[in-house]
Amino acid sequence: MSGVVFWNTLKSSWRGALYWGIGMGLLAYYILVIIPDMDALNQYADMAKALPPVLMQMLGVSDAASLLAPEGFIGFGFFGYGLLLLAVYAVTAGLNVTANEEDEGILDIVLSLPLARWRLVLERFAAYVLLTLLIIVIAMAGMWLGAQQSALNLNMGRLVEATLNMLPGILFMIALTIFVSVLVRRKAVATGIVAGIIAASYFLDFIGKAVINDIVQVLQKLSFYSYYDSGDVVINGLNTGNVIILLGLTVILVAGALWLFNRRDVGL
Amino acid sequence: MAAIPVIQTDNLTKVYKTGKEAVVALKDLNLSVQPGEIFGFLGPNGAGKTTTIRLLLDLIRPTRGRANIFGQDANLNSVVLHQRIGFLPGELSLWKHLTGKQVVNYVASVRGDDGRMVKHANELAEQLDLDFSKKVRAYSSGNRRKLGLVVSMMHKPDLLILDEPTGGLDPLLQQTFNQMMREARATGRTVFLSSHVLGEVQAICDRVGILRNGELKAVERVDDLTHTNFQWVTLHFREAVAPEVVAQVPGVTEVTAENHSLKVRLSGDFDPLLRAVEGHYIASIQTKEPTLEEIFLAFYGNHGEQAS
Numbered sequence: 001m002s003g004v005v006f007w008n009t010l011k012s013s014w015r016g017a018l019y020w021g022i023g024m025g026l027l028a029y030y031i032l033v034i035i036p037d038m039d040a041l042n043q044y045a046d047m048a049k050a051l052p053p054v055l056m057q058m059l060g061v062s063d064a065a066s067l068l069a070p071e072g073f074i075g076f077g078f079f080g081y082g083l084l085l086l087a088v089y090a091v092t093a094g095l096n097v098t099a100n101e102e103d104e105g106i107l108d109i110v111l112s113l114p115l116a117r118w119r120l121v122l123e124r125f126a127a128y129v130l131l132t133l134l135i136i137v138i139a140m141a142g143m144w145l146g147a148q149q150s151a152l153n154l155n156m157g158r159l160v161e162a163t164l165n166m167l168p169g170i171l172f173m174i175a176l177t178i179f180v181s182v183l184v185r186r187k188a189v190a191t192g193i194v195a196g197i198i199a200a201s202y203f204l205d206f207i208g209k210a211v212i213n214d215i216v217q218v219l220q221k222l223s224f225y226s227y228y229d230s231g232d233v234v235i236n237g238l239n240t241g242n243v244i245i246l247l248g249l250t251v252i253l254v255a256g257a258l259w260l261f262n263r264r265d266v267g268l
Numbered sequence: 269m270a271a272i273p274v275i276q277t278d279n280l281t282k283v284y285k286t287g288k289e290a291v292v293a294l295k296d297l298n299l300s301v302q303p304g305e306i307f308g309f310l311g312p313n314g315a316g317k318t319t320t321i322r323l324l325l326d327l328i329r330p331t332r333g334r335a336n337i338f339g340q341d342a343n344l345n346s347v348v349l350h351q352r353i354g355f356l357p358g359e360l361s362l363w364k365h366l367t368g369k370q371v372v373n374y375v376a377s378v379r380g381d382d383g384r385m386v387k388h389a390n391e392l393a394e395q396l397d398l399d400f401s402k403k404v405r406a407y408s409s410g411n412r413r414k415l416g417l418v419v420s421m422m423h424k425p426d427l428l429i430l431d432e433p434t435g436g437l438d439p440l441l442q443q444t445f446n447q448m449m450r451e452a453r454a455t456g457r458t459v460f461l462s463s464h465v466l467g468e469v470q471a472i473c474d475r476v477g478i479l480r481n482g483e484l485k486a487v488e489r490v491d492d493l494t495h496t497n498f499q500w501v502t503l504h505f506r507e508a509v510a511p512e513v514v515a516q517v518p519g520v521t522e523v524t525a526e527n528h529s530l531k532v533r534l535s536g537d538f539d540p541l542l543r544a545v546e547g548h549y550i551a552s553i554q555t556k557e558p559t560l561e562e563i564f565l566a567f568y569g570n571h572g573e574q575a576s
Contacts, residue, residue: 005378104361105359105360106361106363108322108327108355108361109355109357109360109419111326112325113378113379114348114351114378114380115347115350263329265322265328266327266328267322
């Protein structure tokens, strides 16, 4: 039955997404309300200047001066590691598409039903796209509430763009997890590989920002984090090219997973 | 015109490759299961029974050969075929956080239920004395097996594929299960079940295929298998008779002596045996059909060769 898997995935996973959304919304709200005015922001920027530059880069800040702008501070306090936090959600969601059921032996029952393999993967992925949007919307709501209570002059348009900019990154990580799960079959192995890729990407990106070196710059381009670039988006707006690259990779990974899953043996 | 077999395999073969090693799990299986029969697939663990079932369900893909179900390719038409198939895996895993009712509802929704499947599931649960309200994780292995049976039968499939179906069921429920299978057959449905419990096959199957090391050794009617191969003959004498008297008789392969009796395993006619004991007073003769287990062992033999 068309759509049954989609709706069932929504039904079984909406609570988790809601909690993640509330968590991210509260974090966004907190980041905005802890700095009541520009004086506080200046003090905070002075403190940040004392931090090692590499640490600043790790948290998505190109330089301490950018913290003087409210958006720069939010980029540092929320968007810099927001995607890293949501990587946990993305990997969990990706494992739910095939890996968990295959690992537990439930996939035998699922695929003995009149259900095409491609439909199982695609409908579950589509459900997680919607649930990720839910998280993003709730996070935006938290940010909007925080902005209402902040004395800072905030560009809400930019904050909305920066929050939306998290979506391609999360979808990419979900797709990556689905692809690796389909490829290696075992949940633990897939989790290890994906966690390794995400950690390596994060590392390559901040090293690329901190160190001026041709090789490092090239390696940085291999990191999907470099296409997330929250520090730039929160100040200059969405980079359409980067969004297209991440969404394109997402489509390729999902298509690859469908092709592989349709061809291979299940549950061995 | 002959009916289209429900299951037809042609040289169905599955080879697993692990590194440089290739393991032949199933070799050139040629099998035909007819509509309305209960077919037993017998063999020890690792014989290839589950591999065959997984190939039929398109969970794994053949290395060569093909399987047709209801005349359609099991791989190319799997979605359509699965509407007509009910499946119970040998090692049943279900969603532990769901209740039995939720599992049934989910499976029914994927199958496009209009309400009749859930209704029938409730009837089956009653028949099997299964409480749907508990979560799967709270079920005993027997109850989990019952839930698996309900899920496999709730849509009244034309073909039931059951892998070791009665494992974990108590003897009373095994009787209920046997009755359910007979009812399925009576309504024209086909059952393909694997087992290493020979008594279970003997009780309900029409035909049996014996599989070993991935090769089909024999396909026989259960009745024929029980009656044709050999029988146990016990000769009760008035006085003790040495086993050597009958040991060399054609058709006699085993002799045991106890008190005034000789128990022999006899293939073929009685006449040579009776001639050999001529001169000894025979008080009585008892014959006993071999159990399917003994026939099974006879097929496999000590060295894996089919008995003559």
